[in-house]
Amino acid sequence: MDEQIQRGKKWLETLLTLMGVSASVTIGRVEQEERAISCWLTIDETKLTPNVIENLIGKKGETIDALQYLANVLLNIGVFDGEERFFTVELNGYRIRRQAELMAIAQKAADRVRITGMPEEIRYLSSVERRQVHSFLEKSGDLATESEGNEPDRRLIVKLRR
Numbered sequence: 001m002d003e004q005i006q007r008g009k010k011w012l013e014t015l016l017t018l019m020g021v022s023a024s025v026t027i028g029r030v031e032q033e034e035r036a037i038s039c040w041l042t043i044d045e046t047k048l049t050p051n052v053i054e055n056l057i058g059k060k061g062e063t064i065d066a067l068q069y070l071a072n073v074l075l076n077i078g079v080f081d082g083e084e085r086f087f088t089v090e091l092n093g094y095r096i097r098r099q100a101e102l103m104a105i106a107q108k109a110a111d112r113v114r115i116t117g118m119p120e121e122i123r124y125l126s127s128v129e130r131r132q133v134h135s136f137l138e139k140s141g142d143l144a145t146e147s148e149g150n151e152p153d154r155r156l157i158v159k160l161r162r
Contacts, residue, residue, distance in 0.1 A: 004079070006027075008071060009027055015067070021048070022047065028042045045091055057094050061098060065126050072086055102133055113158050118159075119159035120157070122156040143158060145157065
């Protein structure tokens with residue numbers, strides 16, 4: 001297994017230990033994307049209480065997003081371009097459920113834009129979620145997406161491509 005991915009697993013396990021959470025981490029999907037390798041690091045929830053799981057995910061996924069952000073920033077310091085590894089931190093199926101929700105939100109917005117011809121605004125997404133919606137819709141030849149505004153009121157706009 002890739003040394004950087006192993007480092008990611010060890011880093012997340014160490015961080016959880018420092019947080020007082022005793023849980024192992026498994027390496028999940030490893031995918032070669034266009035310019036990088038991405039990997040899912042899944043926190044084993046079998047020995048965690050519902051309260052600990054809820055705290056690790058956080059309100060609207062804020063804690064798990066922060067863990068994922070730290071993993072991606074810290075584990076790629078000093079790594080040459082093209083050798084970065086991108087990590088998705090998963091716990092209790094949260095990422096899979098949220099991806100399905102985001103795909104549904106993106107599809108509804110796309111459908112409304114196609115019907116009305118008017119831009120559609122999607123609010124209250126984290127930067128990670130906005131990037132996912134951009135990715136979902138970039139394959140649509142007739143639609144374009146862009147982010148507008150400043151945090152915490154940044155929003156994604158879906159519109160017809162010109």
